[in-house]
Amino acid sequence: MTTDLVAAVDIGGTKIAGALVTGEGELLHRAQRPTPARESAAAVLRAVTDVVTRLTESGDWSRVRALGIGSAGPLDARLGSVSPVNIPVWRDFPLVEGVRGVVGELPVTLVGDGAAIAAGEHWRGAARGRRNALCMVVSTGVGGGLIVDDRLYAGPTGNAGHIGHISVDFNGDLCPCGGRGCVERIASGTNIARYALAAGWRPADQGGDATTAGVAAAAAAGDPVAREAFDRSARALAAGIAATATLVELETVVIGGGVSQAGEVLFAPVRRALAEYATLPYVQGIDVVPAQLGTDAGLVGAAAASWRESGTFLSRGEAGN
Template identity: 60%
Template sequence: MTSPISAFPAPRTVAAVTGPTVAIDIGGTKIAGALVHPDGTMTAVTRRPTPRAADAETVMAAVGEVVADLSGAPMWEQAVRCGIGSAGPVDTSRGTVSPVNIGAWRGFPVQDRVAAALRARGARIPVVLAGDGVAMTAAEHWLGAARGHANALCMVVSTGVGGGLILNNQLHTGPTGNAGHIGHISVAFDGEPCACGGRGCVESLASGTAIARWARDQGWTGPDPTAAGVAASAQAGDPVALAAFDRAGRALAAAIAATATLVETDIAVIGGGVAASGDTLFEPVRRHLASYATLSFVRDLRVVPAALGTHAGLIGAAAAAMLLLPGGGAATA
């Protein structure tokens, strides 16, 4: 009888991959691009602000500008694959995205459109689409804080909240690429409506947008109306700002514990802009986690900051392409 572990296919690695990868990271705030090399180094890094209030073609035009910037890089002609990491939900089976924080894109065929933009710049290479949480997970397991862990949850806490899973040393994407999308787990059954249509989602409580909105609603009047501004006030002892981060930390802790209980992860890695607040976020997450992760097999669950910082999305988009394309993605005609 086959054992449960040996029933999984052998984990894929990026160790034997050659050639640079065109990496594109699409989020609610920025669209970034780079050439990522097999050792994880990056060149030709570029970015554009995401035109969130614009129509679908205007958003795509910003992606096209990023591709145009990259095409001027000295190693452009050596690129052999492209990885796209996008805010979700995504549908990797169709190559489409419907980011909650980019309202103009609903079922947008970003994989085909990026492939066309690449061809227009002379790059006829295979293209892989991954959710931003999955991309960040691939990056942190390859080179970051989840390296060496066979089972891990990785999260992006920024304008939205996304995530991804490593199970038995493999990137677990699910049929449509949304496995591990922890931002839309409900942790408050009578909570406020979420932009996704659900109620009480982690994202509606713990994203940077949600933290800042809740603080303002409670009377906080700091000069910087963003989550970073709330974090600065919390570090100065402002009670409303501290309460906003405590609320976010509790939501994250509940979702992390639920995920770990379901699939037995032993580490949770948190990255994204909100994670840059350091212990202002991590202290309440860890404190509340002790109340949620109580069973013996999740009690020792660790919560740590992501190691790759703001470049995790780009490195992850490349890592996902290396892992998910047959043979690491040889160039196509």
């Protein structure tokens, strides 16, 4: 029997997506469900297993050798459990055990969503060919994953690289994680919009759009308050990047997620602030680039992690060989 595919699932606070993935990173037989994050733990698991079941019903399921899952975290990959901040009904939830009823004894690899994005961008995206990279998602939260010495480094529990919860302001606001002044509490899309509105920005000129996209449009048009909201976010991101680079020596930082769609409104101040914060010789000159995989990054990355775990790499950029 030919087993030249892996199944991949990407679990987030708003949607659960799945696909079969080839060794070249091509996505086949997609399935998707909304995440019932405010219902019950069992309801969220049913949504996950429904997505996986739809994949098993494809004509190619017999070719699948393993399942890779990228989930919002934190998680414990050793135990196969997850406690996503944005899925409050899952706390220490035995996710791997929960999908066994559908996939049986098929090998299952569980990684955090930030690690999945890093694996995906390293395999098929903006970090391809780079041996040391930080890949970030800046959206309603801020997550990340690390590529170290050409391999995904997820850490013992699967949470390494979670830059969103580095504290960059020890007198800052309390973060939902329990810390203070976290990168996420300043730099996420939610907090960019919150800060802009509190500082007096009004979204009338953006058709009443009070979201981060509205703030980004206003900043691009030169609104000083909107620009300050993005500059503040950029400084927090740059401080977290500089701290990470000081520890692990990075070549490249890849930024994706909804906030990255602001383009140079975000990237230009991140690069300026990083030049101020990353001053030691070995952390200067880090490339900061947009992600390339878009909304498929989590699926491609979950597949990449699964290929890596199985020890099989079918094409170069090879899933973090």
